[in-house]
Amino acid sequence: MPDNKVYLLDGGTLVLDGFHIWWNKGPGGEVRFPVYSVLVETPKGRFLVDTGFDYDHVQRALAFEKPQQTQQQTIPGALKLLGLEPKDIDVVFNSHFHFDHVGGNKFFPHAKKICHKQELPQAADCEVFEALGYSDLGFSTEVAEARGATDQLTAGQTAANTKYDLIEGDVELAPGVKLIYTPGHTIGHYSLLVEFDNRRPLLLTLDAAYTKKSYDHDINAGFHIDPVAGVRSMRRLKQIEADLDAEVLFSHDPESFANYRTGVNFYG
Ligand code: 5PN
Ligand code: ZN
Ligand code: ZN
Numbered sequence: 001m002p003d004n005k006v007y008l009l010d011g012g013t014l015v016l017d018g019f020h021i022w023w024n025k026g027p028g029g030e031v032r033f034p035v036y037s038v039l040v041e042t043p044k045g046r047f048l049v050d051t052g053f054d055y056d057h058v059q060r061a062l063a064f065e066k067p068q069q070t071q072q073q074t075i076p077g078a079l080k081l082l083g084l085e086p087k088d089i090d091v092v093f094n095s096h097f098h099f100d101h102v103g104g105n106k107f108f109p110h111a112k113k114i115c116h117k118q119e120l121p122q123a124a125d126c127e128v129f130e131a132l133g134y135s136d137l138g139f140s141t142e143v144a145e146a147r148g149a150t151d152q153l154t155a156g157q158t159a160a161n162t163k164y165d166l167i168e169g170d171v172e173l174a175p176g177v178k179l180i181y182t183p184g185h186t187i188g189h190y191s192l193l194v195e196f197d198n199r200r201p202l203l204l205t206l207d208a209a210y211t212k213k214s215y216d217h218d219i220n221a222g223f224h225i226d227p228v229a230g231v232r233s234m235r236r237l238k239q240i241e242a243d244l245d246a247e248v249l250f251s252h253d254p255e256s257f258a259n260y261r262t263g264v265n266f267y268g
Helices: 055-061 075-081 119-124 141-146 212-216 227-244
Strands: 005-017 030-042 045-049 091-093 112-116 164-167 171-174 177-181 190-194 202-206 247-250
Touching: 005 075, 030 075, 030 171, 030 190, 045 171, 112 119, 119 141, 177 227, 190 227, 202 227, 212 227, 212 247
Parallel strands: 045 091, 091 112, 112 164, 202 247
Antiparallel strands: 005 030, 030 045, 171 177, 177 190, 190 202
């Protein structure tokens, strides 16, 4: 069995109306919710799943989401709490390319990068209703060029260090580190399953289910490309949870997140 460890890197908070978090269900009203990234330490290297939001980008493009992020909630700050630096990360995997999952990609020019094969072309040529979600484009020279946003590329960033290995379907990244294809929220969205030596598996829904309420009642977020696929993906995750007796973690649930292990407190 794999000797894996999972660290959740607290990335600060954003605000949305409840009708965006729980599509056509609500209740409405401001909800402040967490954003985090996932560090998986394995015998085969350190995998970082998602990289949070860039505070300045959100202030510029989505100030209505009222971002809050301390220095320790930036990606370099959160890694430092663990005694790590960006160069210690071997692989960056993005569950999808929404701004609140790619903001720190710029800190990892050296890392191998992986995403679903349809997620890059979709971000480069998205539907009108997806443009705000795919608004921080510094994760890819190619996408930033296609969208006329080369100003978002960090100085010194080259096409070579924003190159992605493309995957499709379910993929095992490393022993016990499994990507579960869960389209709906975006065209190439993935959830994450991690297995351990000495504890139950963790099933991280990522944006396939923002909150426990979303998951329990098959409620999509307002941001999606295919709500029917989104519901099927949530049902698939529930089957995996039952089959493996997994502990399920949600991506943007304020009440649940308060009880998650963060910082130096890891799962494993
Ligand atoms: C947090 C958040 N805010 C806005 C959007 C959007 O337009 O697509 C995805 C998304 C978000 O995750
Ligand atoms: Zn998203
Ligand atoms: Zn998100």
